[in-house]
Amino acid sequence: MRNLARWTVGKQVAEPHLNEDAIACANVKGVYAVSDGASESFASRRWARILVARYRQRPVIDEAWLAHAIDTYHAGFDRAAMSWSAQASFDRGSFATLLGLRLRSDGVSILGIGDSLAVLDDGNEIRATFPYTEPHQFRTNPLLLSTIHDRNAAILNADFTTHWSLDGTSTLFCMTDAIGAWLLADRSNRIARLRALRTGGDFVALVEEARADGTMRRDDTTLLVIG
Amino acid sequence: MYTAEISRTSPSAFLFIIDQSGSMDERMETEQTKAQFVADVLNKTLYQLVIRCTRADGVRNYFDAGVIAYGASVKSGFAGALSGKILHPLSDIEANPLRIEERVKRVPDGAGGLVDQPTKFPVWFDPTSSGGTPMTAAMRTAAEAIVEWCDAHPSSYPPTIIHVTDGASTDGDPSPVADALKQMSTSDGECLLFNLHISTSGGQPAVFPSSDSGLDEYGRLLFSMSSAFPGHLVQVARDKGYDSVGSESRFFGYKAGYEAIVDFFDIGTRASNLR
Secondary structure, X not given: OXXXXXXXXXXXXXOXXXXXXXXXXXXXXXXXXXXXXXXXXXXXXXXXXXXXXXXXXXXXXXXXXXXXXXXXXXXXXXXXXXXXXXXXXXXXXXXXXXEEEEEEOOEEEEEEEOOOEEEEEOXXXXXXXXXXXXXXXXXXXXXXXXXXXXXXXXXXXXXXEEEEOOOOOOEEEEEOHHHHHHHHOOXXXXXXXXHOOOOHXXXXXXXXXXXXXXXXOOOOEEEEEEO | OOOOOEOOOOOEEEEEXXXXXXXXXXXXXXXXXXXXXXXXHHHHHHHHHHHHOEEOOEEOOOEEEEEEEEOOOEEEOOOHHHOOOOEEEHHHHHHOOOEEEEEEEEXXXXXXXXXXXXXXXXXXXXXXXXXXXXXXXXHHHHHHHHHHHHHHOOOOOOOEEEEEEOOOOOOOOOHHHHHHHHHOEEOOEEXXXXXXXXXXXXXXXXXXOOOOOOOOHHHHHHHHHOOEOOHHHHHHHHHOOOOOOOOOOEOEEEEEOHHHHHHHHHHHOOOOOEO
């Protein structure tokens, strides 16, 4: 299997530099990651990019992994030189999801922290989704990876993984929450829309249409397809 | 209604109307005067609003904010560069506090211990208490600012007005102006007017009541001046322990103590749909 497509569109199509989603792929290693930086945090675009890059480099999360990621994040800032508001916002931290996939000989191992969604499709129907299975779950406040060490204790002490078996018909879709909630609200019809996407232009058109008819929340929206 | 996304091109607004009459010098359970306590809560609320909207690239103007102070006179509660008009973009508020105090807070060091960290805390609003309670004139000043704001932002999430007082109006019945204020609107809904009465004299407090039964005449007046609880804030209030809040509740507090004052500001300034 390999990465077949990776598409992303920001909250405002004309402002891609503000898009706080991030993707990293390593086809040779069979490692893929998607992260969605929380809008209400200081530098979530930077944090999301660090998380996917770190996962691609070493796809096993533990305390040392997180400490390294946080150190990398902090190295980009000089707190003492910040304005009072930047300092206070920096101290509150940045937050992001991390959806990581590792292909193995017996299937795929998935790490799902936060509300980014992995979907297993066999070409006829959705066989599984993780970590959520129902659209209402997207309305809760998920645990997110933080740049504040102590905020990650609950994540390090819990299991956020699952494993799926794959066969020759399997396609994996990884997506951020706005399109994930949209998909699970009408899964059989909407997975067909995702299967039919061929280009980045198709993806942008689908997102714009769904935003316009009110079925998809306006948020940074990312889709990674592995097949 | 109340579903418009809040962005830099389509901001919302918060306007605080603060009673600074002479009776605000009475002391609360916290040993602070009512004026001191309200000033502290207002400064913290402005601080939280600013940092919620601050990113690595600067302050994003998701909100305009303003303060009307009334007592010996009715005027902007801001001083200096902010005193010339009522509502300001958050970036201007961030850049123009009265002063910035240096404080030290203890924070986790990431290795199981605590470390002192210098922190800057801005102050925009100092406590004052003198004169009468010209509530009607204050509401009229608010209405003038809000009608202008709604004209300039016709499709934004409508403004939220938070009014804090400890006494009855001394310049006539404020309810006709308050009613007019509540009827001002954008295409996303009518303005939200939240009233908080604070007291040091005891008596049964009423926070977010769904009817005016049991309230005295003044309480009924403020109840009638208050907007219904917007749906998206109901769960926020329940999460803070106000389990009986529902769509019939009014965003109103009567004879509130210090805990309710803090919660009132916190719940009243939550806005979803930031993008």
